[in-house]
Amino acid sequence: MQVLKGRRQPSPEVRSMLEAMVDMVPQGRVPARIFNDPEVFELEQERIFGRCWVFLAHESEIPSPGDYVLRYIANNSIIVVRDEEGKVRAHLNMCRHRGNQVCKAEMGNASHFRCSYHGWTYKNTGELIGVPYWNEVYHRRLDKAEWALVPVRVETYNGLIFGNLDPDAPSLEEYLGGFQWYLDFYLKPGPNGTEVYGTPDKWVADTDWKICAENFAGDGYHTPVAHAFGFELGYFPSSARTHFEGVAVHIPGKGHAIGLGRTPGMPPFFGFPPEVVEAMQQTLTPEQVQVFSQVRTAVCTVFPNLSILLQPFSRIPGQPGVRFVTMRLWHPIGPGRIQMWSWCIVPKDAPQWYKDESYLAYTLAFGAAGMFEQDDFENWTNLTRQVKSTLARDLVFPYEMGMDLEPDPTFPGPGVAVPPYVHETNFRNMWSTWAKYMLRD
Numbered sequence: 001m002q003v004l005k006g007r008r009q010p011s012p013e014v015r016s017m018l019e020a021m022v023d024m025v026p027q028g029r030v031p032a033r034i035f036n037d038p039e040v041f042e043l044e045q046e047r048i049f050g051r052c053w054v055f056l057a058h059e060s061e062i063p064s065p066g067d068y069v070l071r072y073i074a075n076n077s078i079i080v081v082r083d084e085e086g087k088v089r090a091h092l093n094m095c096r097h098r099g100n101q102v103c104k105a106e107m108g109n110a111s112h113f114r115c116s117y118h119g120w121t122y123k124n125t126g127e128l129i130g131v132p133y134w135n136e137v138y139h140r141r142l143d144k145a146e147w148a149l150v151p152v153r154v155e156t157y158n159g160l161i162f163g164n165l166d167p168d169a170p171s172l173e174e175y176l177g178g179f180q181w182y183l184d185f186y187l188k189p190g191p192n193g194t195e196v197y198g199t200p201d202k203w204v205a206d207t208d209w210k211i212c213a214e215n216f217a218g219d220g221y222h223t224p225v226a227h228a229f230g231f232e233l234g235y236f237p238s239s240a241r242t243h244f245e246g247v248a249v250h251i252p253g254k255g256h257a258i259g260l261g262r263t264p265g266m267p268p269f270f271g272f273p274p275e276v277v278e279a280m281q282q283t284l285t286p287e288q289v290q291v292f293s294q295v296r297t298a299v300c301t302v303f304p305n306l307s308i309l310l311q312p313f314s315r316i317p318g319q320p321g322v323r324f325v326t327m328r329l330w331h332p333i334g335p336g337r338i339q340m341w342s343w344c345i346v347p348k349d350a351p352q353w354y355k356d357e358s359y360l361a362y363t364l365a366f367g368a369a370g371m372f373e374q375d376d377f378e379n380w381t382n383l384t385r386q387v388k389s390t391l392a393r394d395l396v397f398p399y400e401m402g403m404d405l406e407p408d409p410t411f412p413g414p415g416v417a418v419p420p421y422v423h424e425t426n427f428r429n430m431w432s433t434w435a436k437y438m439l440r441d
């Protein structure tokens, strides 16, 4: 079944902006307009979110047969469910009769979904098995096999479930294109991987998803300024002097990017409990251990809108503290507007005290009222408002930081690794990739 048809065409004005970006972005310029524009938003719904692998859920959110959660790809409500055989599936949450949502609860357990309008009933595999008055009103002629829930492609990597609306899209493995090597730092802290701690925090904010995705693709530049309190009060083991050390890596043409910040002088894998350090040394490759054991902050974006951050946070100023990992989905719900989804994930095999401390650190720093979170959203909502103005939409932003830097040929991971931690190489790759998707008919 054809799920996606690329119907929308850009106006001549937006098309020429996108075409100009092909040369402009590698030379360090990005149009301000892309960060808050109704037409750009509409085109993204089909050309970005209709084609890319979009994060749906962590497998530990639906551990048992029948467990489900409701998620989105673009404006499509999606049921992500584990069927009775244990297979993870995704369906468009829309009754095939007249389009009602067949599932209205955000999460739960169900072997079947029954539409509240006329009662069509579907198994959690998507199969239509119940049509009220099938004899009396359809005279048994309605072909139930034709009217199953619309399936959505799903694939997983180490517990992360992604969905894709494009039947012709490459596999998730090809799409990630080597970025798995970096995701392993977050997802392989032991033989049993990770699990979510609690349920996701959600809120709505007036900011463009791209601002957030860019920030998490390695904007170490803002950290000592926007989050100065973290340095000054000692919540964060870095200083304005050492903060820039490390490396930024991107996967060319894919848009995925990570910033790996280092604090010299810290012990290997500081902030993790000994059990987790030992497990990581077994599950990660020697090359991964060599790179990640030195890392203070690992902050990445899986193009387009999933970001993951691993960071130490100390409740006792001056101490290394504990690590936390947050996954965040910048889900666009309008021009310059997102619904934010934020999870804390923890090593499944870690001791309970560490999981609790890690979640507490996440909540204090990056929960809905987290200190770092407030700093970021205050800036992001403000700049999203500014770029909508009549003057701003004709301006460009400079993206020239690090244009003259050379990649490190000895770096053992995939992609292009450019030291140090802070520059804009990752962002140039991200917006070139974005323009490429947006231009493709």
Ligand code: FES
Pocket: 095, 096, 097, 098, 099, 100, 115, 116, 117, 118, 119, 120
């Ligand atoms: S809309 Fe679902 S049964 Fe009619």
Ligand SMILES: [Fe+2]
Pocket: 215, 222, 223, 226, 227, 372, 375, 376
């Ligand atoms: Fe920030």
